[in-house]
Amino acid sequence: MDRDFIAIGFVVCLLLFLLLGVPIAATILVLTTVGILLVANVDPAVAMSTAFFGQMTNWGLTALPLFVLMGELLSRSGIARKLFDAFAVLVGRMPGGLIQVNIFASSLFAALCGSSTATVATIGQLSLPQLRARQYPEGLVLGSIAGAGTLGILIPPSVALILYGFAFNVSIGDLFLAGILPGLMIAGIFCIYVAIRHRTGGQGSDMVVPAGASRLRAVLSLLPLVGLIGIVFGAIYRGFATPTEAAVIGVVGAMVLALVDRQLNLRVIVDALKATVLFCATIGLILGASAALQVAMAYTGIPRTIVTWIEGVNLGYYGLLVVIAAILIVLGCFMDGLSMIVLTGSILLPIAQSAGIDLLWFGVFIVILVEIGLITPPIGFNLFVLQRISGWQLPQLAAAAFPFLLLMLLSIVILTIFPSIVTLLPSLL
Numbered sequence: 001m002d003r004d005f006i007a008i009g010f011v012v013c014l015l016l017f018l019l020l021g022v023p024i025a026a027t028i029l030v031l032t033t034v035g036i037l038l039v040a041n042v043d044p045a046v047a048m049s050t051a052f053f054g055q056m057t058n059w060g061l062t063a064l065p066l067f068v069l070m071g072e073l074l075s076r077s078g079i080a081r082k083l084f085d086a087f088a089v090l091v092g093r094m095p096g097g098l099i100q101v102n103i104f105a106s107s108l109f110a111a112l113c114g115s116s117t118a119t120v121a122t123i124g125q126l127s128l129p130q131l132r133a134r135q136y137p138e139g140l141v142l143g144s145i146a147g148a149g150t151l152g153i154l155i156p157p158s159v160a161l162i163l164y165g166f167a168f169n170v171s172i173g174d175l176f177l178a179g180i181l182p183g184l185m186i187a188g189i190f191c192i193y194v195a196i197r198h199r200t201g202g203q204g205s206d207m208v209v210p211a212g213a214s215r216l217r218a219v220l221s222l223l224p225l226v227g228l229i230g231i232v233f234g235a236i237y238r239g240f241a242t243p244t245e246a247a248v249i250g251v252v253g254a255m256v257l258a259l260v261d262r263q264l265n266l267r268v269i270v271d272a273l274k275a276t277v278l279f280c281a282t283i284g285l286i287l288g289a290s291a292a293l294q295v296a297m298a299y300t301g302i303p304r305t306i307v308t309w310i311e312g313v314n315l316g317y318y319g320l321l322v323v324i325a326a327i328l329i330v331l332g333c334f335m336d337g338l339s340m341i342v343l344t345g346s347i348l349l350p351i352a353q354s355a356g357i358d359l360l361w362f363g364v365f366i367v368i369l370v371e372i373g374l375i376t377p378p379i380g381f382n383l384f385v386l387q388r389i390s391g392w393q394l395p396q397l398a399a400a401a402f403p404f405l406l407l408m409l410l411s412i413v414i415l416t417i418f419p420s421i422v423t424l425l426p427s428l429l
Contacts, residue, residue: 006038006300018331024339028289035296042299048292055291056284059244060166065280066247067157070254071113072272077258080122082221083109089218095195099136099144102127103194106148107187108222110155111229116374120149120382124389139400140197142390146382146397147190147404150371153337155183156233157250160370162243163283163338164363167290167345168352172243173236177425178360179367185421186368186411193407224260228253237429283338290342303350310351320355321416324348325369332373336381340370361422365412372408375401 010031017027029048036044055061087104094100102123110119124145131141153160156176165172232250235241241249258264297303315323331340352362374382375398383397390397415421 006035006302006305010035010300010302015334018334024335024343025285025289028286028293028343032289032292032296035300035302038300040299047295051291051295052288055288058166060172061287063172063243063247064159064162064283065276066244066251067162068115068159068279069272069276070157070247070250071115071118072275073251073254073258073268075109075113075115075118075122076268076272077254077263078261079112079225079257080105080109080126082261083225084123084126086218086221089214094191096191096198097136098127098131098134099141099194099198100191102131102141102144103148103187103190106145107151107155107183108225110149110152110183111157112225113152115159116149116152116371117381117385119152120145120385121389123149124386128389137197138390138392139396140194142386142392142397143400143402143404144190144194146375146380146386146401147407148187149382149385150374150404150408151183151187153371153374154179154186154364154367156180157247158367159283160338160341160367161363163287163341164345164366166287167342168349168359168363170359170363174360174426175363176233176243177237177429178364178422180425181421182364182368182411182415185414186408189407189411190404193403224257228257286339286342290345293343294346297346303347306347306351310354317355317357318416320351321357321365324351325365325412328366328369329372329376332370333376333378335373337367337370337373340373341366358419358423360426361415361419364415364422368408368412368415372405375405 013031014027017030018024022030032048033044036042036047040047083105084101087101087108088098091100091104105127106119106123109123110116113119127145128141132138152158156179158176158179161175161179162172164170165175228250231253232246235246235249236243255264255269258268310320310323328340328344331344335343348362348366349359352359374380377383377394377398380394380398380401383394383401386392386397387394392400
């Protein structure tokens with residue numbers, strides 16, 4: 001059968017299944033089975049089960065559940081309240097007041113838990129009542145929570161970066177380093193935007209911020225959290241530990257911090273373990289299905305066909321990036337970002353390699369596009385979380401988050417013009 005026809009049929013069926021709401025793992029397995037039956041004299045069950053088993057027994061994946069467990073322990077042990085209170089003291093006098101606190105607290109909480117939805121839910125529940133009481137413009141408040149919450153999958157430890165490294169065979173340690181400066185840059189852009197909006201809008205009462213000893217106490221309260229991040233990543237980058245071993249250190253550190261704060265109990269541990277198992281079971285099924293998909297791709301030659309199409313069109317480097325960005329933004333409207341990374345990896349990897357794109361830079365590029373998907377309806381997970389917290393409707397939340405979506409697109413342009421922002425830390429360390 002003509003490979004061009006198979007490639008077109010694959011894309012059409014993929015979009016159709018996603019629009020119908022078929023689970024992504026089931027979609028991948030069905031398309032994989034059909035693809036192998038069409039072009040190869042191979043038993044699909046044998047090929048898929050072999051690929052599935054090989055993926056699930058890969059040692060490199062062990063860092064994933066450990067970092068997830070670290071984040072679950074921290075998010076359930078009152079760490080977010082400590083962060084919010086500390087930043088309220090330290091940055092509450094900035095233009096935008098408590099909205100700036102949202103961004104700072106979300107950035108550091110994201111570095112501790114690695115989850116965008118957890119960041120939005122936790123910081124949102126803490127800040128929204130106070131911001132409403134002080135009559136801040138609610139659209140800007142909710143937009144800032146949705147936008148800053150996306151930093152959870154860029155600032156390490158990032159589940160998205162771990163999955164990208166696994167799918168694209170890129171060092172997870174290098175990806176963690178690559179995500180630091182872009183994450184801080186996006187947070188800075190958000191802060192500047194909030195300050196400008198607050199000054200021009202002139203709404204919301206400023207906080208009464210204590211000075212002196214209160215600021216010192218705020219800094220001291222942050223030191224254990226910053227120290228945990230430093231120990232975990234220092235162990236990786238100094239070669240003392242692999243990402244998996246560093247994740248174990250992070251889990252132990254999270255338990256120690258919760259114990260010191262008297263927040264650690266059997267319920268917290270059990271709930272964190274249950275959430276970790278549920279998350280990793282879902283991702284594991286998708287990862288296993290993606291391994292089977294890679295087998296089907298090898299048999300059908302779809303990636304080679306797509307690469308040939310792109311070379312024939314002669315888009316050029318920047319034109320190719322625009323097309324990839326547009327495709328991923330559209331996909332982000334219909335599927336969650338982690339599934340999108342896994343699903344598109346076998347197609348985007350040969351395309352990136354043929355175009356000479358730095359895979360380290362490409363990882364940050366893709367993760368930012370995944371971030372955009374988190375605040376893009378109809379499947380924007382951050383918007384759904386905010387809908388439960390705020391009572392606003394999804395279209396209103398999407399409109400409130402839209403300026404932050406544009407700011408993330410601006411950050412992609414900046415990183416494209418200055419790629420060294422991504423590659424600087426990995427090259428130095």
